[in-house]
């Protein structure tokens with residue numbers, strides 16, 4: 001056996017040390033909010049085989065502890081949405097939905113400093129785990145803010161629903177997408193939604209009021225086949241070359257637009273990435289068909305019809321026998337109002353100002369479950385209260401510090417009363 005310890009041994013040793021320190025600290029002083037969050041992180045709701053049963057059992061205990069009713073809605077066999085409800089004093093008013101997803105993306109253990117499902121807290125108070133940012137922290141912050149408000153004897157006019165959905169990380173097709181279409185969702189009488197956002201490395205908090213449309217498109221190029229030793233004309237490869245040049249040429253222009261503007265963010269430009277190429281038979285056979293797949297994200301301000309015409313013309317210009325097909329084509333471009341005169345945004349932004357939070361509004365660069373909620377006409381804000389934190393969702397060594405996590409509970413304890421006290425909006429009068 002080598003004298004040098006392996007990566008795994010080092011990780012285990014680090015984990016054991018940090019655990020021992022953490023346990024000691026926990027016995028001495030760890031706050032129950034943090035302990036609950038770390039317990040949730042240890043539940044392996046990780047794709048491709050998320051342990052949703054354990055997450056549901058955990059949430060059932062949370063609801064009992066909060067003394068609030070919990071309902072389960074089966075969306076598909078073994079895919080369950082959980083709703084914990086704190087009824088308002090005027091339940092006829094529309095409710096506020098606090099959404100979080102219970103699933104997390106896979107973690108590659110060998111790249112992590114600690115086991116991604118041990119929820120290790122290091123000496124600096126950083127809590128490591130898959131889901132630490134995306135978005136188990138937010139789920140527990142909602143719970144703990146509500147616990148605090150209830151312990152203080154507060155009650156607000158509007159009902160607060162805590163929703164925990166499965167399968168967001170694989171597109172939400174069997175999760176939120178189904179739930180929003182159900183009569184049970186309608187019965188929740190939702191008026192406004194808080195959902196996930198992103199960390200911000202500066203002092204500011206980022207708040208998302210819309211998302212880019214997600215277009216996944218495969219362009220198929222056909223052409224003359226033949227022997228690999230000859231100059232075959234009109235080949236699939238020549239057409240594919242034109243397609244790739246057109247798509248990636250546009251990508252460069254959009255990148256330059258982003259790079260030369262200090263006030264633009266990723267959500268304001270269109271990104272195009274070549275993510276898959278398909279085709280070919282063997283070295284000496286010129287193939288009759290080749291295809292390229294692109295991940296395209298289009299900001300809400302872009303005219304989608306005009307953009308599709310652009311794709312069409314790139315395909316036409318590449319030659320005959322070039323066609324495209326969508327695997328995903330988001331067409332809804334609804335954004336949530338950030339006008340101060342909007343009752344929901346007005347309440348949200350005013351309370352953020354009162355708490356001295358520096359809020360930056362942006363378009364979310366990727367796709368979240370908020371798109372299903374905006375699609376049915378609901379205002380939804382993406383907000384994960386994590387400032388002074390690097391953006392590590394889906395990355396190795398995802399963490400949030402204990403201090404930022406706890407501060408996020410204070411933030412929700414300020415925001416939730418404001419949202420749950422928004423006076424009846426015109427549609428409710």
Ligand SMILES: CSCC[C@H](NC(C)=O)C(=O)O
Nearest residue numbers: 169170171214328366367368
């Ligand atoms: C369109 S389904 C895929 C959803 C995924 N969401 C995130 C947050 O990574 C994405 O934007 O690729």
Ligand SMILES: [Zn+2]
Nearest residue numbers: 134135168196
């Ligand atoms: Zn997420």
Ligand SMILES: [Zn+2]
Nearest residue numbers: 134169393394
């Ligand atoms: Zn995610």
